[in-house]
Amino acid sequence: MRFPSLPRPRSLAGQLFAMQAVLIAVVVAGYALFTYVSDQRQAEDAAVRQVTAVARSIADAPSVRAAIHTSDPTAELEPYALQVMRDTNVDFVTIMNPDGIRWTHPDQQQIGKRFLGRIGPAQHGRTFTETYTGTLGPSVRAVTPVTDNGRIIGLVSAGIKVEAISERVQDQVTALFGVAGGALLLGAVGTYVINARLRRHTHGMNASELSRMHDYHQAALHAVREGLLMLDGRYRVALINDGGRELLAVGEEQEVVGMSVADLGLPAPLTGALLSSEPRVDEVHLTASRVLVVNTSPVSGGERRGTVVTLRDVTELQSLMGELDSERGFTQALRSQAHEAANRLHTVVSLIELGRAGEAVEFATAELELAQALTDQVVAAVSEPVLAALLLGKTAQANERGVELVVSADSRLDDGVLPPELSARDLVTVLGNLIDNAVDAAQGSVGARVTVTAYTSASELVLRVSDTGPGVDPAHADLVFQRGFSTKPAGPGGRGLGLALVRQAVTRLDGTLTVAESEQDGAGGAVFEVRLPLRTVVGPAAGPGGDV
CATH class of the missing domain: 3.30.450.20 (PAS domain)
Structure with a gap:
């Protein structure tokens, strides 16, 4: 520069x-x-x-x-x-x-x-x-x-x-001047050598340029919103800017310069990425409350001098992408339903043309009653509007993939019962990813079904999603929540992020997330259960099979 x-x-x-x-x-x-x-x-x-x-x-x-x-x-x-x-x-x-x-x-x-x-x-x-x-x-x-x-x-x-x-006396003074001249010459040679070495290390910049560079450097560190982390050759923190402290949840009062990356208390996958000697490009990692894109690059110079790490916060972007995926799924479902509705309309028109008006009315009425029954079933169990809309959309998506999504009779979640701290976005992230994961697991199984249960008690909100898929190996019970883990082949965008986002949201809300083997109807599969504490009184207790 x-x-x-x-x-x-x-x-x-x-x-x-x-x-x-x-x-x-x-x-x-x-x-x-x-x-x-x-x-x-x-x-x-x-x-x-x-x-x-x-x-x-x-x-x-x-x-x-x-x-x-x-x-x-x-x-x-x-x-x-x-x-x-x-x-x-x-x-x-x-x-x-x-x-x-x-x-x-x-x-x-x-x-x-x-x-x-x-x-x-x-x-x-x-x-x-x-x-x-x-x-x-x-x-x-x-x-x-x-x-x-x-x-x-x-x-x-x-x-x-x-x-x-x-x-x-003059001879002695002359000898003194000779020694002084020799010292001056030696000093000149030493100064030249030191100057040449200094310029190699400073890439030819003089003291004034280095001072200006330091001023720009300090201004840039505080102005850049992205996180910047510099590690030395022993993977100790040499520099961290304000954005890096915020994204890694490192307080200003905590002195991290000189600490090893392993001592920062970061999640194991993120720590491993920072400790790797290989460069990382746009890797997605989760912390307790954020989704980060990590890039690492070694410092060149003929020897291992350190690593430069950049961090970008894509928590909001990831959430918006999830909502966009849901909207895309809704659109595909509506397109499919429109196609199905057109087929049914042609059937009704054909019956009328054949002079069978009674049968046409009966066919059309049956379809309307079926759609209304589904809506009434979902709304009766979960009248909270955001979750109800999510369940209706996911039902249509699951139906397109040959999976039946049902809301269990044990569910009861009325509108206005959730406290403000449980945002709709967090609930959509948790329940939407659990349902998508369950549909992926159940698709292709005999009697493919996903069952959703949602209810509140006096102290917590319970969300339970079970499926008829192959289930979860007990050895992988904890690994399924780590970013990148999946039993299915990876697609173009990678897999294994949904459940990691679920655990991140549940952890941030001080809740618990468990996975076990489903015993419903002897169909096997897995059941994921989320329990989120309610910090305000939500009214009379309600539980499986009970009324508010």
Whole structure:
């Protein structure tokens, strides 16, 4: 996902490198200044100690005293002074008489001339140091007396030029800058490598684009009504949006991020679909109160990184589809009945044309009485309009399929007896799916029949549907209510959803749903019984065979 081109800001890696370069430059500059000042002082102190030690060593040497007493001290002392300079790494060694006239000097032209600098403290028997600009330039020097039996017979001065001391400090500072340059280069290489790796992980997006993407991401999560669930490679919840929480009945106060899918308390088929490594496309799953369409897709990337799950609520759609199926069934029944009515009308017309008007009237009257008797039977047993209409329609549908649908004499359900919490849609879902399932089971059996019983007591509504089909294997007594289970071949739209919807509706209404073997007339088959609690008083008790 890329965003519209905007003035591209400096990359995060560039900013990090610039900050790193500035930080290293500030640190190196500060440390270089501190080092220069500190090392300059330390170098001067070291030079003072060095020249003092050299000067005293020369002054204490017996050979020097002996040479001073000769008639030509320069001839003896000049080679010695030059050798000491080479051995001790000092810039000059000057040996002079007590008045400061040089006997030795690195520049032979200066021999015999007066020493430049102070010599007073040495003439009084003290060793001292100073920084002075002489014939060789500024230097740190030490001056000490040469004594013989307590008498000062000469002076010795050893010195190191300030330029040489600065060169030593500069070498250290240069080495420091070299280390700083190496650190900066290493930081640049490291920043480049990290930036390249970061861009691979962020698909080339910089920090600003990632920030905008996060804002869009958060807005989309809250705006999308469908449920969105993201699982990591270990099938733990990495992200869930508001729609997902609502569809999976996960409260806002419940912290589910980091939980395993198996710990969410979802129905087993839905949990299995979420835990599957194979993608799922438009699978229908039921929760306690909803019908969900589930799609799963693994996150690509060369390794198992997780799964993206989308959830759509089709509870209302499924209910409308059920009603549409019922309406379609009613239409087919009416079309069939219209065809049958046309045949009967032709029969009546033919009887009249044959001059048998009495027989025509008798035939037509018998058909009307039969239809009215069926209507009167249903309405007398179940006067609640929605269920009565459902039973009449299902009777016509069952008749078209060669199955007799009857309302038992034990039924009694008057209009207005049901409380508001039992909606007509829920009752149609429960009773309609039970009847459709029973008709499917009874079709083709000997004496195919479906019997419906509906009545209320003081505390519950009882709906019972039995059939003459093959019955339900006790081993499958619980499996028949799971989505996808069916003993019949699957059609284009799949099978096994009706009874699952029944159980969902019954569970939502706090009722019970059971299946057992029918013992009616020894015909076998199955009997499904639903008991729904009534939360309001419905009047005097009524039961099988009783009147209200």
